[in-house]
Amino acid sequence: MLSNKQLLEKYLRHDKKFPHLWCPGCGNGTILHAILLAIDAIGLKKDEIAMISGIGCSGRTPVYVDFNTLHTTHGRAVAFATGLKLAKPSLHVIVVMGDGDASAIGGNHLIHACRRNIDMTAIIYNNSIYGMTGGQYSPTTPYHAKATTATHGNIERPFDLAELVKTAGATFVARSTTYHVRQLTNLIEKALLHKGFSVVEVITHCPTTFGRRNKMPDPVTMVKWEKEIAVPIEKAKNMKPEELEGKITTGILVEKELPEYCEQYEEIIRQRMKKAKRGTKK
Amino acid sequence: MPSKKNNYKLMQGNEAVAQGAIDGGVRFFAGYPITPATEIAEILSNKLPEVGGKFIQMEDEIGSIAAIIGASIGGVKSLTATSGPGFSLMQENIGFACIAEIPIVIVNVMRGGPSTGLPTSPSQGDVMQARWGTHGDHPIIVLSASNVYQAYLLTIKAINFSEKYRNPVILLLDEVVAHMRARVLLPKKDEIEVLERIKPTVPPEWYVPYENNLTGVPPMAAFGDGYRYHVTGLVHDEKGFPTSKPDEVERGLRRIFEKIEKGFHEICMVKYHYLEDADFCIVAYGSVVLSSLSAIEELRKEGIKVGLLELNTLFPFPRFAFDKVLNFGIKGFLVPEMNLGQIYREVVRVTERKVPVKKFNKIYGELITPDEIIKEIKKF
Ligand SMILES: Cc1ncc(C[n+]2csc(CCOP(=O)(O)OP(=O)(O)O)c2C)c(N)n1
Ligand code: SF4
Numbered sequence: 001m002l003s004n005k006q007l008l009e010k011y012l013r014h015d016k017k018f019p020h021l022w023c024p025g026c027g028n029g030t031i032l033h034a035i036l037l038a039i040d041a042i043g044l045k046k047d048e049i050a051m052i053s054g055i056g057c058s059g060r061t062p063v064y065v066d067f068n069t070l071h072t073t074h075g076r077a078v079a080f081a082t083g084l085k086l087a088k089p090s091l092h093v094i095v096v097m098g099d100g101d102a103s104a105i106g107g108n109h110l111i112h113a114c115r116r117n118i119d120m121t122a123i124i125y126n127n128s129i130y131g132m133t134g135g136q137y138s139p140t141t142p143y144h145a146k147a148t149t150a151t152h153g154n155i156e157r158p159f160d161l162a163e164l165v166k167t168a169g170a171t172f173v174a175r176s177t178t179y180h181v182r183q184l185t186n187l188i189e190k191a192l193l194h195k196g197f198s199v200v201e202v203i204t205h206c207p208t209t210f211g212r213r214n215k216m217p218d219p220v221t222m223v224k225w226e227k228e229i230a231v232p233i234e235k236a237k238n239m240k241p242e243e244l245e246g247k248i249t250t251g252i253l254v255e256k257e258l259p260e261y262c263e264q265y266e267e268i269i270r271q272r273m274k275k276a277k278r279g280t281k282k
Numbered sequence: 283m284p285s286k287k288n289n290y291k292l293m294q295g296n297e298a299v300a301q302g303a304i305d306g307g308v309r310f311f312a313g314y315p316i317t318p319a320t321e322i323a324e325i326l327s328n329k330l331p332e333v334g335g336k337f338i339q340m341e342d343e344i345g346s347i348a349a350i351i352g353a354s355i356g357g358v359k360s361l362t363a364t365s366g367p368g369f370s371l372m373q374e375n376i377g378f379a380c381i382a383e384i385p386i387v388i389v390n391v392m393r394g395g396p397s398t399g400l401p402t403s404p405s406q407g408d409v410m411q412a413r414w415g416t417h418g419d420h421p422i423i424v425l426s427a428s429n430v431y432q433a434y435l436l437t438i439k440a441i442n443f444s445e446k447y448r449n450p451v452i453l454l455l456d457e458v459v460a461h462m463r464a465r466v467l468l469p470k471k472d473e474i475e476v477l478e479r480i481k482p483t484v485p486p487e488w489y490v491p492y493e494n495n496l497t498g499v500p501p502m503a504a505f506g507d508g509y510r511y512h513v514t515g516l517v518h519d520e521k522g523f524p525t526s527k528p529d530e531v532e533r534g535l536r537r538i539f540e541k542i543e544k545g546f547h548e549i550c551m552v553k554y555h556y557l558e559d560a561d562f563c564i565v566a567y568g569s570v571v572l573s574s575l576s577a578i579e580e581l582r583k584e585g586i587k588v589g590l591l592e593l594n595t596l597f598p599f600p601r602f603a604f605d606k607v608l609n610f611g612i613k614g615f616l617v618p619e620m621n622l623g624q625i626y627r628e629v630v631r632v633t634e635r636k637v638p639v640k641k642f643n644k645i646y647g648e649l650i651t652p653d654e655i656i657k658e659i660k661k662f
Contacts, residue, residue: 068505071514076348083349086336087356088506112341272331
């Protein structure tokens, strides 16, 4: 395994002026680190990776890394990725999104991508809040949590993102947190290797706009919270619903094989081109 | 002139667009069904695989335009087709393609609006939306087809311009042109000019993706071709990285306007009909061109000398054509439109009312007839 310095040397852009945009203590760097470790472990070539993001703090990830990178509009990353993957199926497409990006404004694209089973990996940075715009409640803000647009406590019930994409038909679904870095890296690696639409939901910490308003003002408290709420799926299977209240299951939640979209399309093309050729001969 | 009878085809405007897309090299289409544009998607879903291309029906028009931008970044010529409500949904990402300089073509078969409006009736209500629909100052190319044959040719032109200038191109059809059937003689393959985008030839480490050059259009690498670079909707520097430094912002934004201005004379396509000796000039685009030509025939029989300036490019607005027409000694312009005067205002702007400019407008989903045009001309 590469040392941190070697990893950064190999994958970060040298012509991009640092420092980055993220707050000190933000979980986004931890996720990026895990992504790079997973890519390195598999040995994917930088030229063959396309990293696509939407808008948000999470959306700034691609600018720092030395891949083919595309920073799209808020919520639309998966739809851009769909076109790119169909145009160039040889690319390894990684989509990074925030929770609002993925499940509010971009929710429609996300569920349909799950259903289509196009070979790409979506990594959702779930910090329970709209970070970039300063802390408004998102579709994953916990019930009764505080946000700038819910100063009295959130009265909307949150999505369980992993459950959402599972129901929508994603063929690989995993979840981890920025506390469980080794597990997270491992799961991203498995997701990248999976043939089909894979999703990794990462519970991450945003002390600046979420923690501060919800009695977890510093990164350490937040990461401890992540540790407390995480229950490995193997263990959760033997627990009662009451015991799982307020917890999240982690690990691989779905892993199945179904026909991949691009491969099916290539087959249609093969057949139609053959037929068209025959048609012109006669 | 090819004489073989079987080269003639009976086709609808929307069919002509689909055929033009294929002949112009489009190999990716993403769309969402909407009247009166649906036939384009249906035909391409069937035909694209025959030429190795792909079609996808997205979950909405926001996804459709996002997907064609993504595919174009993958190096494949891409097009979508829609009508008013879908065109409205596409606006944000049209701006993305403008600033990130991604070649795409959007065909908008106009219906009566606003909102769901008059789904199956002709209209020209989206002219200014095509110019200014997405937020912020931005360069755009808008073409308009007056008949079925043009729908074919202008689809290819739209693709060529988008690739050459790295800018979105919007092709407007009204419902009449889209659904009209006509016998057309398509040009042979070798008679069609099909342009490809300029790709970088420098080694990857020298590639500066948004660097200015003589044309103002930087070569575009496809993702996966060994040039790893960054594409963003944020204002960016020459390397593609976000910037808010005033000089870099100014330089970057100016360039994307200037590249279109440099191509102004090529992009601005108009036709002059019977104008040399004319006293009055009709300015028309879309299906109104057909009515105008019939009206001119009648009027000339009566000795009233009328000509037509047919606009095939709406934006950038072909202002030079008006200078030329004014030099013919025109005494007045009539601008008949199926909207409340969207191009009329442009005509007033560029002619500075050196001669009277009149409008004739219809917004209830019916064609403008030759008789109506005749009546208006006689009022001069
Ligand atoms: C169409 C549109 N609406 C609103 C915004 C403003 N906006 C920017 S980022 C953001 C929310 C980001 O939250 P999330 O997706 O959870 O990502 P995070 O910043 O927390 O990583 C919003 C609403 C936008 N850029 N585009
Ligand atoms: S606002 Fe939150 S998510 Fe955004 S950079 Fe700061 S800590 Fe990270």
